[in-house]
Amino acid sequence: MADKNDKPNPAEPVVSGGTAEFTDMRFMLSHLLRRAHFFAEARFAKSMSRDGLTSRQLALMVAVDQNPGASQNAIGDIIALDRNSVSELVVRMVKKRLLKRETSQKDKRSFVLKLTDKGREIVADAALKNPGYQADLTANLSGAETRQLIEYLRRMVSL
Template identity: 40%
Template sequence: MAARRGKIGLQHGTLDSLLGYHLRRAQVAAFADFARTMSSIDLTPGQFGVLVLIAANAGLSQSALGTALGLDRSTVVGVIDRLERRGLVVRAPAPNDRRSYALKLTDKGEGVRQEMAQRVRGHERRIARRLSGAERERLIELLKLVAG
């Protein structure tokens, strides 16, 4: 197969056959659209994911959150600290383990999550606009396989 030329006429060489290269390009495009979509809210895709997981799992521990997102403890603590400073999340000692914190969205956090969820629907439509519904579903399944 002949190497494809990019928009500015460059040969991509072996990059065109590398999964990681295409994953990164897709991520850059998706994150750029997400940033434009959420500019007035000023939260990252990762922070949105944290709000969604906390909302869906009442009393979620920081440890379980880190495991679900594949993040280390210090990263989770930093994310929760930032969300807590903005008044979106509260931590309370877990009722069954005082060494652990149970996470909960504040009313403000739930409102922000709902606003972001509404905007994410448009974002998802835009980033998948070249895919049929079946292709989108298949891509998600394939990405789950790659992610393990």
């Protein structure tokens, strides 16, 4: 039986009464996901950002590149952003001349999105930089661990 003064193993969460009571934030999933997000955003700004673009703006541009002429709503569904967020991103990117927003020929109440030449150039540049960015993000993981992390995250968000 452990002494009251024994400290929990920092490599394992403390479990009591059938529920996990984490005494160490290093094992709190929400905390780890938030830190991983900030880690990825900082690395993005350092290696992938161009013209002050955010990772969400680049995701939108990649989705438009892969789905030319898709509606603004469809692009929002693809990148998992609500209508208002997508609309705000689109307005900023149209101002930067990275996207064109046109009225849909099929539904005059809807807009379709297309990349401009400058937008296509940025997406092509990001495609070249992406392998280095991904490697930087997973530098502390083996190839198998990286593949496993991707699979777990995809399952977590139902992709």
